[in-house]
Amino acid sequence: MSEHVSILRSLGVAVLALTAVVWVILLTRILRRGRTRAGRRPAAPTLDALPYQAQAGPHLESVELTPAERDAFAGLVRQLSDGH
DSSP states (O other): OOTTSOHHHHHHHHHHHHHHHHHHHHHHHHHHHHHHHHHHSOSSOOOTTSOOOSSOOOOOOOOOOOHHHHHHHHHHHHHHHHTO
16 A cells, blocks of 8 residues: 555545445346346336336316306416416
């Protein structure tokens, strides 16, 4: 070890190198696990962290507006868009 390099700097380099090695090992394990699961699962992408959703959501509802309600809504939109 060089006499001009402090112990803390040498320790920092060692910690960073060790962290990089651990990160690479974990990344390769995650990628391998994803590759082996892909062979058993259908091609559709899934997120393992989220639970399966039984239904897509509530049905869409619509209400027919009267001409007066349409005019009132159009007036409200004009009021809100005048400021922008």
